[in-house]
Amino acid sequence: MATETRSADSHFEACMPRSCGNGPNISYPFWIFGEHESFCGYPNFEITCEEKDPILKISDETYIIRDIFYNNNSLLVVNAVVHEDGCPTPRKNVSLDRTPFSLSPDNVNLSFLYNCVAQPNYHTYPVSCASNASFHSFAVFHKEALENTSYSIKSCRTLIESPVYVNGDVSFVSLLGMNYTDVLKLGFVLNWTAHSCSKCKRSGGRCGFSYTNEFVCFCSDGPHPKTCNDGGGFNLRRKLIIGFCAAAGGILITSAVFYFLLQRRRCKGYFFKPSFLTSRNSLDGSLVVDSEKGDSFAGVHVFTYKELEEATNNFDSDKELGDGGFGTVYYGELRDGRAVAVKRLYENNYKRVEQFMNEVEILTRLRHQNLVSLYGSTSRHSRELLLVYEYVSNGTVADHLHGDRAKPGALSWHIRLEIAIETALALRYLHASDIIHRDVKTNNILLDKDFHVKVADFGLSRLFPTDVTHVSTAPQGTPGYVDPDYHRCYQLTSKSDVFSFGVVLIELISSKPAVDITRHRHEINLWNMAINKIQSGALHELVDPSLGFESNDKVRKTITGVAEVAFGCLQNEIDMRPTMAQVWETLMGIQNEDYSKGNAEKMDVFRAEEEGGLLKSGPLPRSPDSVMIKWVSNGSSTTTTTPSF
Template structure:
């Protein structure tokens, strides 16, 4: 009636082994989950939900005390720019498109949308955030924040500067307005030099590496806001140069940097010399419609100065031929531009000295410097004016020769 089932020893061993294996597997799974919860991803990116239940990333590196940068969600900036509408476009640059936007708090902003989200773009994105976040200067554009570097798109949010760029007003779509009088151009030169002087003086120093009229914005009062720090470099304290592949915009790149791959503070000075030449002439830094040896404005300016042909370089609408004070000021700015454009970086003045000279030149308009000679010539190592006529002219209206400048600066 009753059936008796006897387990053999080998059956008992197999059943016990299977049970032990299942138990060990469960324990391993629980241990892994515990470790994952305790040791979160090293990227420090946390997925959270805001009050609108919109999932977004919080980048704790960018929002740390070192950066003090506000992190915007993509949805907020998409809304601010009407879905990045073409009607909101302010302009295109080498690395992205800039859109006008309005934040939820009512602020009008400029949103830079980088073209590609690859490693190089992330590096430039982080570089600009790193450079701009701690800086505070009235002549530098303010960074309001950005998206996380892990966001679907890399977006930078700046203060909106309403009056376009210096390039727009000198030789671009707004040149016909004729609003950049000589006093305003002097103001632009001084304020740009002040911004560069600030960058070169902070610790560690910052080399902009892309100083050009397209990166000098103007507010409603035509005050300067230097922008676009994507190529900028933090400079090691007490270093004379940084060895790096040349980057920048054709027509503005320091020829010594281009040849020797050595970035110095004088590289920004060279680029600023091109800006001074543009302010004098209203001509673009590069123009393929000009004759071969004048395609590059730096070449053109140097040649005109050496040949005592400054009048052929100067924008005739500035009053060079009709106003003696303006003529004197433009002549001195041309002399300063010549120094900045020297092929040998050691022959260029530091930006601090450039600023001092510009302020002295501006005093001529106020009558303070009318009866005194303002030295814009090359100084020796002791800071005293050089007596060498071959290196510094008394006036660009007299012919002279520079030993350090060739007729063909990088084109």
């Protein structure tokens, strides 16, 4: 335990605020490369010290940080080119797409007009190095006023907008006396979106970010989930170690290019091909009538930013429900009394906002009793993109199995089996609707007061491309749940969800977390542990003792049946895994007590009609006590028989 305490203390010390020269203090969500550890902040907030200047890179541009205003999540930056070039000529607009940054509305635009036929009779800032005898180039504030002088900016070939922050210390007269380079050196203000650190700071902690996509409050006595006053130090330390190990494993995997090329021959060309909207579903911008007023378009409700700000008490850190790779979730109450969960996406800007709104339309049309309902979102014109979901009050399955709400014997096997069935039904529906969840895990399975399932985050995979991990440096998906075939072939299919669901089933059987660094190295991943126990006929060593596996014949029979289903889901070869429709059908048979080894084969082929279409399925793998598994290697087949339980 002493070693763990020292390790935890080192995290607290590692995240101490530091500065570059005389610059501002750098702390969460920012971190200085070479001075801080990467877990002290988010990857997109990495700062380097160059000639005593704090440097932040956003997209392809380099910015010098002049000041950071942590109280309102903003910072003052200057494009480094302004200081490096004797005649800087901005040739493109500031690009913040797919970053956690956005331009502050406090900025004003300095418009650069290049290669203009005529020189205006108006105060401008000449750009002499981009002008010649035939064409004029200049910069001007308030180009709208310029147009009011009858000057046509259409006579200019290029128009670029550069933001500038003019504070109260700069008088109008002094502004007119500057050249355009001096004006650009005033810099501009960026806002950022990240998990709030105020609550952690007030408790004496220092904020950080774990590679399992979890916010962490590092304290002198170890890491805590939110503040130094809450518990969970040891468990959270363990999670941090898990996350760091998983991240390191991801780096090794991605660097093994030669191995990937060899394995690629084995991959059969399964790709994630999401359905594209037909022309009748595509949105026309003309359908949206001033959507910031809270109107709806194509049946999707649009919330105003102000409305959601009020609902969450200005995104109060005390109302935070969770934090993940895509954003922070806040509890809120709408004006009509509805309790909601508001997901504040880390990325404020999208090149294809129209596509974003189309995807929101798809998600709001998904209706299933075991999916969290998406009520709507903010509009494309909003300062932030926010998603509004129904609020589910009873925590997650992970909370009840091995988290804050876990109590021995409290979650009976009857309830666990019902959770498995309802989750399988939700995933079956998603797959029939051509949606792959991509992050099936017990933390994404919510429970209502009656312990009925509401699967969450099922739509975020539609809102983001498959090759972007955003704020996480870990491989796509959550360590412990990621399909090994997906890692090998980099091809996502619905069978990847099936594998992750197999891990969920094992969690329900064992009450153990999907990853635990304190277990034997061959059992750190729960799915690997489960395969080993099942194949060695030692299922009883895996089962949570509080479930009555040894004392209740009915419980023993049904747990054994669910273990068989999980075994099929966890097969290394995706062709040997069942579909979610098959999984659901078999779980229903287990619950109805008509399951037997022969029954599994009777369910080999069936068809399940969903709202999204007709699903056709192949055979389920046979029971683990007599299963004949074909392991394909180098073109040859061998068969192994799994021992009986």
